[in-house]
Amino acid sequence: MSTSRPEVIRVMVVDDHAIVRRGLLAYMATIPTFHMIGEAANGEQAIALLNEWRTLGQPLPHVVLMDLQMPGMGGIAATEVITRTHPDVKVVALTSFGEVERVHSALAADAAGYLLKDADPDEVAMAIRAAVTGGMHLNPTIARQLTRRMTAPPAGLTSLTAREREILILIAEGKSNRDIAGQLTISERTARTHVSNVLAKLQLSSRTQAALLAIREGLVPPS
Amino acid sequence: MSTSRPEVIRVMVVDDHAIVRRGLLAYMATIPTFHMIGEAANGEQAIALLNEWRTLGQPLPHVVLMDLQMPGMGGIAATEVITRTHPDVKVVALTSFGEVERVHSALAADAAGYLLKDADPDEVAMAIRAAVTGGMHLNPTIARQLTRRMTAPPAGLTSLTAREREILILIAEGKSNRDIAGQLTISERTARTHVSNVLAKLQLSSRTQAALLAIREGLVPPS
DNA sequence: GGTCTACTGCGACAAATGACGTACGGCGGG
């Protein structure tokens, strides 16, 4: 094993929910191996705290439990900064269900794990230990969805052709297939073909979901 | 004061996130007045547990902290059932940011408070005490948004009932009729009836248009 | 009591939607 295994694992939690911080704090207190050395309510605080520790020569945490959904600097950006400026600090993403899509971004930001918040506390421990030993723990549900996404063609607006993007914009304006056909002077069948292709490429199951994604991605202004 | 103030307040937490349950459990342990007597991971479990306690003649909780966003039976439905079958049990809604709009439905289901999960633990205590004494604690942010909505009602949305607004929110999350039915534990036919009524009241012709309007009106966050 | 609304549900139907395969002309890259 190239990585040393410290007898005490220092942990830091970053989450805007005070209740979650308390929960992890209480849980860590029950396991002698873990030592919670600090907490932060957002990404900026976390980075500031880490820098302060380093300048003071105080020991840094081995693992940072990082919530992804936070006001201000999001967890992904914070993860990226931390893994770049403190390469020996492992960051484990801790997220609510429903934002599974961010796992890619998290891993791209060099997160060393991805936990769901409804995970059993024991799973949190497993993820932390895995991160310290240089490994990675993925929630089974996440892992399944991830592999499904890996095997499937990459989702993303970039995979759409110009025409399909045009179609998507009209979907996001609440147009029906007939409306779209009329506006683009194509047959309704063709419009449906395009819509179907868009949904397949984006791995969605309804035009409403497509419209919502288009807005989220800024393809059309919400108002 | 018509309501008696017990020296010990029994609390129960309903949340699908084990970490949140642990956090509240740990927090309650630090305050002698509060006594956490049980927890549940979803609405069905919570109701079953309450019924079991009642049949066994065991003391019921004074306050139930209820997460609103849960798989299976949602927190709103569970709140309604609990306040109806156990009128002396107060339910305090505990929700993440971003679902602020459900406060109407929550209060309509006789919730005795509405907390954001990023609330300071002290605020949780305040809300619980308020609920026990028959009062109600609202998060300042929530209260502000609520009054803003009361004073400046967005045109058509006011004509919707609480249930219909709930339906609209789910539409704006890309859910199908079947999804909505499952989430609200009603039949798909009923869900379709609601959707149809929403469209008629808003004078729209498709659920996609309804979703877009919901986002424009800020009923749901675009992200 | 009577009335009203909200919420729930059903049946039947029409329309829209989405998936699947197929096809053809154009156009650009190897």
Add this chain to the structure above:
DNA sequence: CCCGCCGTACGTCATTTGTCGCAGTAGACC
């Protein structure tokens, strides 16, 4: 020159969506 992608279009099929009418229950209001 040929192959692949794009845009166009059709046929068929299952599913979803939306409408209309009807109806029972519960709660609120008068």
